[in-house]
Amino acid sequence: MTALLSILVAIAAAWTLAYLGVSLMVWSAAVVIYFAALAAVGAIGWVGLLIAAVVFAPLLILFNSTPLRRRFASKPIFKGFKAVLPPMSDTEREALEAGSTWWETEMFRGKPDWQYLLDFKRTQLTEAEQSFLDNETETLCGMLDEWEISAELKDIPQEAWEYIRAHKFFAMLIPKAHGGLGFSAVAQSTVVAKIASRSLTTAVTVMVPNSLGPGELLVHYGTKEQQDKWLPGLADGSQIPCFGLTGPEVGSDAGALPDTGIVCRGEYNGEEVLGMKLTFSKRWITLAPVATVIGLAFKLYDPDGLLGDPDTTDYGITCALISADEPGVEIGRRHSPGAFMNGPIYGKDVFVPLDAIIGGQEKAGGGWRMLVECLSAGRGISLPALSSAASKTAYRMTGAFGRIRRQFKVPVGKFEGVQEATARIGGLNYKMEAARIFTASGVDQCTPAVVTAMAKYHMTEWMRQIVNDAMDVHGGRGIQQGPRNYLFSSYQSIPIAITVEGANILTRSLMIFGQGAIRCHPYVFPEMEAARNDDLEEFDTLLWSHVGHSVNRAARTLTFGLSGAVTAKAPVSGVAAPYYRQLERFSSALAICSDITMGMLGGELKRKELLSARLGDVLSELYFGSATLKFFYDEGEKDEDIEHLHYVMQDCLHKIEQAFDGFFRNFPNRFVGGAMRVLVFPTGRHHKGPSDRLINTIGDAILEPSSFRDRLTANIYLGTDEHSATGRMEKAFDKLIEVEPAFEKFAKAVGKGEAEGFTVDEQLTSAVAAGVLTDAEARQVKEYDDLRYDAILTDAFSKEYLADPVNHRHEDHRMESRVA
Structure with missing residues (x-):
């Protein structure tokens, strides 16, 4: 009995120390105290104490003596670690080092600082930004008609082009000191989203110069001379920029650029100068057909050592800025991904001076880092904004349509x-708005590479889900193209959104966890650097700190799993508190599973893309779940938000468990995979996703006019008259809310045969005669019914228009007629 009790005490003490994450010194002291206490109470005699000393004393001395530990424990591990350390190319290193880490680090390390999350101040629009949104952006939206742009002109109207340039829509990120607007990331996101809710073509046109483009590269890396030369024109719209990165042989793998710049001497503007001869073939370049300034990414070579270093021939990826009218440049043709300007750029032996390199000669070879850092920020603004606009529009219009359109x-x-579909639309919109604001606010403070990759991938995928669900609900109303269709342009844009700025498949399978695991882990990347620098002392310190970190996360994970996370911390009370605890539980689980996986698979993990993707899904859901909790908190924890919070968080936790389950089932070592399953799910899986009751509640909410509906769809453009696609549906919906009691009486009377006739007019006259409706109610129902019928119609075109839409663009397409 005494032996059993002693063992139980030892287990409890070790578990407690591991859970608390105490230092090696405390562990050592605890071992000494434990055996001393056993001897003091007579649980062991002097022989037992001597055996314990023989077993444990050498270990305590070894691990508490830095020189001994380093020589006999760390050094052999160090040798093995260096032997299995995967090779890392310069582009991989620069990608890992580019940008910064942010809140995703807290979620990855297993012990998130919730108070930091609550204290973080999301970016608020300044007075100037709000004014620009309410005035210039509203005016621009009023000038646009996406059907006219995409089906008839295949371009933005000239007056809209002029307005965009004159009012600096291309210069939102350029600082005021250089003539730009100097807007925050949140402001840029909100402006682009509002434009996108009216015209995706125009939104893409505006967003690209404010994402990865010459303006941003010049602001961050350009020389003063380059800034003075180019930024004023980029700011006032007299120069239109584009950036050439992708080409026929290179997409997501930018390190495989075949485009070259050869350092040589040549003549430029009548003078012989040291420069570069550029040869390139670019495609899918937005704004290329109308650009006056071209940013180029290419590989720079100096075969004759003209840059001053005879030992360096290949300088690597470099970025330069050239005029579109340079001799040898071919530009102007268009691809056709939609109506926005997009096309190829070619160049053969285009000679430009070295000062065309962004940042000057000293930035030769520094292009990859520039691109990764700028793209990291842009990914968190542009495509999430487009996704938000499409999704908000789908939410508002699907809710209105779902209440107006009747079947049976x-x-x-x-x-x-x-409602299963509309609940997804509602829940994902709530999650998306939380993610958009939180991520863009993060971009305003740093350049979080992993966070923005998650935002780009998941928000474009949510957009895909939302728009597809909206199309399902609308049926034929969503399929028929025309100026009445407010969904089709979003539907067409889905392949663009999931492809550009990093293909979604590769972003999920290679980048999110692949980059996140190394950048966010407190020890892995420093350990790799210590190994590459052959620094045993640094490696020793990191290694044993890493071991302590892993032991702590394992103990926390098992404890949380056994207790249902009641022992985890929550920074708030109320309905959100259990979700904080569950996220902390799974954050700890991700930390220990990542450690085990990287320890077991090492460099092989790079090729296990499905495993990496599942761990990336866990990290992503942890991030978006915490962003949703932050949004709920910042919005004042309103009662009207609670059901949507439940939907999002229950879905998040369900997806986390699904991802872990798939990860454990497919782990190469079945025993280790099973052990991790027991560690994470000691009592099984418990999160099943939203219930039918919750789905019904969210499905009902989308049909109701409310302050919640207005908040969730804020800052999108809604038409105000019956000739606007969204305005037509809004007007009919508003009228229905006003007259619905009378309309319901009328509909029931018709169904029961109390209001007779073949037409609505005849039935209304009969309803008044029967005393079912008053004259005033009949007039209201008639007004609504006309609006209702008009709202559900789709466009019909003449064959002349379809053959030549430009010259027949003012034809009335609304030719469906109502028959008795």
Whole structure:
């Protein structure tokens, strides 16, 4: 009995120390105290104490003596670590080092600082930014008609082009000191989203110069001379920029650029200068057909040592800025991904001076880092903004349509099968708005590479889901193209969104966890650097800190799993508190599973893309779940938000468990995979996702006018008249809310045969005669019914228009007619 009790005490003490994450010194002292206490109470005699000393004393001396530990423990591990350390190319290193880490680090390391999350101040629009949104952006939206742009002109109207340039829509990120607007990332995101809710073509046109483009590269890396030369024109719109990165042979793998710049002497503007002869072939370059300034990425070579270093021939990826009218440049042709300007750029032996290199000669070979850092920030603004706009529009219009459109005498939005889709639309919109604001606010303070990759991938995928669900609900109303269709341009844009700024498949399978694990882990990248620098002392310190970190996370994970996370911390009380605890539980689980995985697989993990993707999914859901909790907190924890919070968080936790389950099932070592499953799910999986009751509640909410609906769809453009696609549906919806009691009485009377006739007019006259409706109610129902019918119609075109839409663009397409 005494032996069993002693063992239980030892286990409890070790578990407690591991859970608390105490230092090696405390562990050592605890071992000494434990055996001394056993001897003091007579649980062991002097022989047992002597055996314990023989077993444990050498270990305590070894690990508490830095020279001994380093020589006999760390050195052999160091040798093995260096032997299995995967090779890392210069481009991989620069990608890892580029940008910064942020909140995702807290979620990855297993012990998030919740108070930091709550104290973090999301960016608020300044007075100037709000004014620009309410005035210039509103005015621009009023000038646009996406059907006219995409189906008829294949371009933005000239007056809109002029307005964009004159009012500096291309210069939102350029600082005021250089003539730009100097807007925050949140302001840029909000402006682009509002434009996108009216015209995706125009939004893409505006967003690109404010994402990865010459303006941003010049602001961050350009010389003063380059800034003075180019930025004023980029700011006032007299110069239109584009950036050439992708080409026929290179997409996501920018390190494989075949485009070259050869350092040589040549004549430029009548003078012989040291420069570069550029040869390049670029495609899919937005704004290229109308650009006056071209940013180029290419590989720079100096075969004759003219840059002053005879030992360096290959300088690597370099960025330069040239005029579009340089001799040898071919530009102006268009691809056709949609109506936005996009096309190829070619160049053969285009000679420019060395001062065309962004940042000057000293930045030769520094282009890859520039691109990664700028793209890291841009990914968190542009495509999330487009996704937000499409999703908000789909939410508002699907809710209105679902209440207006009836089948089997019931609003289609009331069918449970439909509500499964509309609940996803509502829940994902709430999650997306939380992620958009939180991520863009993070970009305002740093350049979080992993966070923005997660935002780009997941928000474009959510957009895909939302728009597809909206199309399902609308049926034929969503399929038929025309000026009445407010969904189709979003639907067409989905392949663009998931492809550009990093293909979604590769972003999920290679980047999110692959980069996140190394950048966010407190010890892995420093250990790798110590190994490459052959620094045993630094490696020794990191290694044993890493071991302590892993032991702590393992103990925390098992404890949280056994207790249902009740022992985890929550910074708030109320409905959100359990979700903080669950996220902390799975954050700890991700930390220990990542350590085990990297320790077991090492460099092989790079090729296990499906495993990497699943751990990336866990990290992503942890990030977006915490962003949603932050949004709920910042919005004042309103009662009207609670059901959407439940939907998002229950879905997040379900997806986290799904990802872990798939990871454990497919782990190469079945025993280790099973052990990790027991560690993370000691009592099994418990998160099943949103219930039917919650789905019904969210599905009902999308049909209702409310302050929540207005907040969730804020800052999108809604038409105000019956000739606007969104305005037509909004007007009919508003009228329905006003007259619905009378309309319901009328519909029931028709169904029961109490209001007779073949037409609505005849039935209304009969309803008044029967005393079902008053004259005033009949007039209201008639007004609504006309609006309702008009709202559900789709466009019909003449064959002349379809053959030649430009010259027949003012034709009336609304030719469906109502028959008795």
